Amino acid sequence: MFLREGINLIDIQSSSKLSLDYLNASYVNSNPIYSEEAENAKVVGEPAEGDPSLIRDDALAKYASGGKYVNGITSYDGKERNLELTEVEVPESGRYKLVVQYANGEYSGSHSYNNNVVERYAQISVNGGEAETVYFKNTISWQQFATVTIDVNLKKGKNSIKFYNNNTYNGGSNPYGGSNGSGTSPFVDTVMVPKQYTPAFDKFEIYAQPSVVAKKEK
Incomplete structure (x- = not known):
């Protein structure tokens, strides 16, 4: 099984009934x-109005691998922006593990008692597929920085993997209040x-994919 660095x-x-003694x-x-640093990938588009450069080496990059990162990939203004890995070469056709190292410190709204964290997302397309x-x-x-x-x-051979955001997040229903302070308006994701x-x-x-290894006798 594939385990990430840190706690799993x-x-x-x-x-059926199972008595488990230990795991080895x-x-x-x-x-x-x-392996590819994000800043060395193919980054398409210009920053949205008011945003800094898509490839950044500012103070927030202190703990980034290579001292740079890519942020600002969005399409809310109707313009195309994406990041693409164009030279992903593998020895055989099959299923592989893609590990994405990222940071996400976005918050939405203002509460004195709640951290309104935003779970950012990306559309990921392999070789132009769905x-x-x-x-x-x-x-x-x-x-x-964490990993997914x-x-x-x-x-087999070279592959391309594209990352973008289509600005289609749907928050769904909000039974505990709407988009305004009194909770009388329905939830609107774009608000x-x-x-x-x-x-x-x-x-x-x-x-x-992890290889099956010989069982180790106790």
Whole structure:
């Protein structure tokens, strides 16, 4: 099984009675078959009005890999912006693990007792295929980088992976109040989060599916 760096939660379920004594994790390797800094990828578009450069090396990049990151990928103003990995080369066709290192410190609204964190999202398209929407948990700070692991199907040889944001977040119903202070207006996603972005991308890595290793006898 593929485990990320840091703390992992493993949920074990059984259809019959099970007495579990211990788990033994056999380390295989941590070598990606592809690695790319976000700032070295193909970044398309110009910043939205009032936004800084899409490729940034400001104070928030202190903990970014390589000292830079890519932020500002959005389409709320109708203009195209995206980030694309164009030279993702793998030895065989199959399913691979895409690890995205990112930061997301966005908040919406103002409450003295609530942190209104925004779960930024991205549409991810492999080789021009149908895009998958992936949400990125808020990391509380723009200097705090985390990872999300995504299963992607790649073909033997070179592949392309595109990341963008189509500004179509739908907040759904809001039974505890609407978009105004008194809660009388219905929930409107573009009022709560009018300008929707991908997270700040830092680094991308591709790993092969974990190999089955020989069982270790106790």
